[in-house]
Amino acid sequence: MTDGDLRACKVTEGSGNVLLERVYPAPGHASLTAFQRDRDRIVQARAFRRLAGKTQVFTSRASDHFRSRLTHTIEVAQIARNVASALGLNEDLAETLALVHDIGHPPFGHAGERALDACLQRHGLRFDHNLHALRIVEHFEQRYAAHRGLNLTLGVREGIVKHSRDYDSVTHPELSSYFLDQSPPLEAQLIDLADEIAYLTADLDDGVESGLLEINHIRSQVSILARCYEVVEREHTGVEEKFLFNEALQLMQNTLIDDLIRTTRQGAEAIGAKSLADIRNHPQRLSVFSPQAESERLEEKRYLYNTLYSCPALTLEHDKAEEVVTKLFDFWMENLEELPQGYIDEVESEGHARVVADYIAGMTDSFILQQYVGVKRMVKPGTRR
Known part of the structure; x- marks a missing residue:
C-alpha cells in the first residue's frame, strides 16, 4: 500500500483472475473492462428499469420528488464509486455492485418483501432479495441468443450474494461456488455501508419533503445531523431553513463517507493487508464505520423507525x-x-x-x-x- 490507499488489495482485471470468469464464453471488448461490461448489462436489464416503478420509502404516486428504488440505487452507486476511488480499489466493480444491489427487491419496498417472505414461509421457503437478485441475473433476464441470464463475472455474482450478509454452506449449499468460507473483497464490503449512507440521508430529506418529519425535531434527536446543521448555520447566516437543512444533509453524508474511507483504510493497515488474499482470509469485514459513526448511525436509524417508517400514514x-x-x-x-x-x-x-x-x-x-x-x-x- 502506498500513500494510504489499498490498491494492492483491490480486485484486478488481469488475466487468470478467477473473479473475471463467466459461466458462458464471452469475447472481450477492446474499450471496456470486464466489470464495465457487467455494469452495462445490468443497466440495460429489464429488471433494472423496473426499479423506477418500485417503492423506496414513499410510493411514487405521492410525489414525483420522492426517491424510487432506482434513484436510490443511483445515489448508492455515486457513493460506492467515490469510496472505492479514494481507497484505490476497483471503482468499476464497486459501481457495478451498487447498481445491482437492489435489483431483487419486490414492489412496495420492505413491506412487500416482508409480506412475500411470510407467504413463502407457509410453504417452507423464504424470500431473500439478495438471492432473488442472483436468480434474476442468472436466470430470469433473457437478452442473449446463446444463454439465459446476463452471464456476469463471478466477481459481480459473488458481490450480489455477499455484499450485505454472510451465508454458510450448510444452510445454502447452492451457494458453495461463491467462496462462503472467505470474506468478500473490499469492493463488495463497502456496498452495504454506501447503501446505509444513501438512505440515511435521503430518508430524512424525503421525510421532511412529505411533511411527516420536522427539521427542528430531527435536530433535537439526531446528533450527527444537529452537529452538521450547526456548522452550516454558522457559515450561512440568514439563509432559509430548508436550504440550511439541505446543506446539513450533504455535510452529514460527506462525514459518513469520510469516516467509511478512513476506517476501512485503518482496518486494512491494522491487519497488515498487502493483497486481496489478506482481505479474503481475514474473518471479519474491514469496511466498517468508526465506533462514533456507528453509534450515530444506529441513533438515526432508530429515529427513522420510530418517527417515519412506523408513522400512521406509512403504516x-x-x-x-x-x-x-x-x-x-x-x-x-x-x-x-x-x-x-x-x-x-x-x-x-x-x-x-x-x-x-x-x-x-x-x-x-x-x-x-x-x-x-x-x-x-x-x-x-x-x-x-
Missing part, C-alpha cells in the same frame, strides 16, 4: 401492500392457470410457491395494483374460482 401503506401481496399470492397458488405461460412452465423445476413469488417480485408498484384490481373483479367476495 396504512404498508398494511395495504401486505394485503395486496398476500391476496395475489394466495390467488395464484389456487389458480395456477392464471399465471403467464412462461411461469407455469417453471413450476415443475422451481415449485409452485417459488414461481408465484418470482412473478410477484418482478412487478412494479403500479403493475401489481393493476393485477390486484383485476383479480378482485374475477373473484367476488365470498366466492372461490
